[in-house]
Each structure stands twice: as structure tokens, then as C-alpha cells.
Amino acid sequence: xxxxxxxxQYQHVQEGEDxxxxxxxxxxxxxxxxxxxxxxxxxxxxxxxxxxxxxxxQKRLTFQxxxxxxxxxxxxxxxxxxxxGTYFCAGPTSGTYKYIFGTGxxxxxxx
Amino acid sequence: xxxxxxxPATLVQPVGSPLSLECTxxxxxxxxxxxxxxxxxxxxxxxxxxxxxxxxxSEVPQNLSASRPQDRQFILSSKxxxxxxxxxxxxxxxxxxxxxxxxxxxxxRLTVL
Numbered sequence: 001x002x003x004x005x006x007x008x009q010y011q012h013v014q015e016g017e018d019x020x021x022x023x024x025x026x027x028x029x030x031x032x033x034x035x036x037x038x039x040x041x042x043x044x045x046x047x048x049x050x051x052x053x054x055x056x057x058q059k060r061l062t063f064q065x066x067x068x069x070x071x072x073x074x075x076x077x078x079x080x081x082x083x084x085g086t087y088f089c090a091g092p093t094s095g096t097y098k099y100i101f102g103t104g105x106x107x108x109x110x111x
Numbered sequence: 112x113x114x115x116x117x118x119p120a121t122l123v124q125p126v127g128s129p130l131s132l133e134c135t136x137x138x139x140x141x142x143x144x145x146x147x148x149x150x151x152x153x154x155x156x157x158x159x160x161x162x163x164x165x166x167x168x169s170e171v172p173q174n175l176s177a178s179r180p181q182d183r184q185f186i187l188s189s190k191x192x193x194x195x196x197x198x199x200x201x202x203x204x205x206x207x208x209x210x211x212x213x214x215x216x217x218x219x220r221l222t223v224l
Binding site for chain 1: 145153155205214217
């Protein structure tokens with residue numbers, strides 16, 4: 001079945017350092033979404049990418065969708081303590097209304 | 112605006128007891144509804160999803176069931192809880208047409224002892 005993997009599983013960075021998480025799907029995706037889950041909270045939608053090679057920015061966050069639409073990345077520039085949490089990517093399964101979530105990357109930022 | 116409610120927020124239940132978690136959505140019609148489970152420090156496992164009243168798709172065989180008695184109400188149930196049912200249960204909704212954002216409820220933390 002379709003699988004969505006993320007690396008790394010965990011990342012600890014010093015405040016001010018950059019951070020990147022990578023998302024890889026076993027199948028081509030029509031779109032990909034990114035969510036952030038703060039510790040103890042629920043996932044919150046960040047962004048959706050649709051086009052091959054698309055790059056979107058939200059302040060210090062840069063999202064990219066691969067040319068083959070099978071991978072994606074999230075890059076955070078100059079991390080802050082507010083960036084702490086787990087970042088999930090999610091891709092739709094063909095012909096259904098369900099999304100498969102990636103395994104997640106847990107980010108810890110050390111002040 | 113749309114809101115999603117889940118209750119209870121936390122629950123401690125003995126092994127073998129029944130379970131009923133409720134999720135309701137306000138401010139939208141005919142949403143797609145989802146139940147996920149998240150084990151501690153792990154990812155999101157899709158349990159059930161529904162595209163309409165009485166229409167339930169099960170993703171993982173287990174001792175849980177789901178029902179959608181009303182358009183904006185989604186219920187997760189079990190007749191007899193297992194230790195392995197412990198986790199963080201999240202309800203989510205999305206617009207009727209696929210490919211849209213999923214909006215998650217605050218979740219229920221279930222501990223089975």
C-alpha cells in the first residue's frame with residue numbers, strides 16, 4: 001500500500017540554526033499538505049502544494065514539492081523556540097477522500 | 112465559521128469496559144469526517160472515515176467501530192477496550208470535495224488500565 005515516510009524522525013537544534021524535514025511518498029501525489037502539532041496539541045494545517053516543483057514561503061518556513069511529485073521538504077530558517085513540535089506531511093490516496101500522514105519529524109529547539 | 116468539538120478531553124478506562132467518543136462539527140454541511148489514533152510520540156493512524164450519514168470506511172481491523180448518525184456527528188465506539196487502545200484520538204473534518212484541508216479537533220487522551 002501507499003506509504004509516506006519522513007526523515008529525520010527527531011531533530012534537536014540550537015535556537016537560530018536551520019532545520020529541514022524531508023517527506024517521501026511511495027506513489028505520485030496530486031498534492032501534499034504539511035501540518036504542525038505542538039506538544040500536547042492537535043495537528044494544524046500549514047500549507048498545501050499542488051504543482052510539480054512548487055515552492056511556497058511562510059515567513060521563515062519554505063515548502064517545496066518535488067518535480068516528480070513524490071517528495072517534499074520543509075525548511076525553517078533561524079529556528080525559534082516557538083517552532084517546537086512535530087511536523088507531518090500528508091498525501092491523498094488516489095480516488096478517495098483520505099490522506100496518508102507521514103511518520104512525522106519531531107523538532108526540539110534549544111534556547 | 113466552522114468549529115469542531117470532541118469530548119471528553121481525557122478518559123481513563125479499565126480493560127474490558129465500553130467506549131464512546133463523540134465528535135461534532137458546526138458551521139458546515141456534509142463534511143468528510145475522520146477518526147485518527149496517535150500513540151505516544153508516534154504518527155497519525157487513520158481508523159475510519161465517512162463521506163456521508165451512515166457511510167463508514169474502516170481502515171484498520173480492530174475492536175473499534177464508528178457511526179455517523181447525523182450529518183455533523185461522528186462517534187467512535189468499542190464494546191470492550193484493550194490495553195493497546197490507549198492513545199490520543201483525533202477527529203477531523205474536511206470539505207465535501209476531496210483534496211482540501213483537514214481540520215482537527217482538540218482530541219481525547221484515552222488511557223486503558
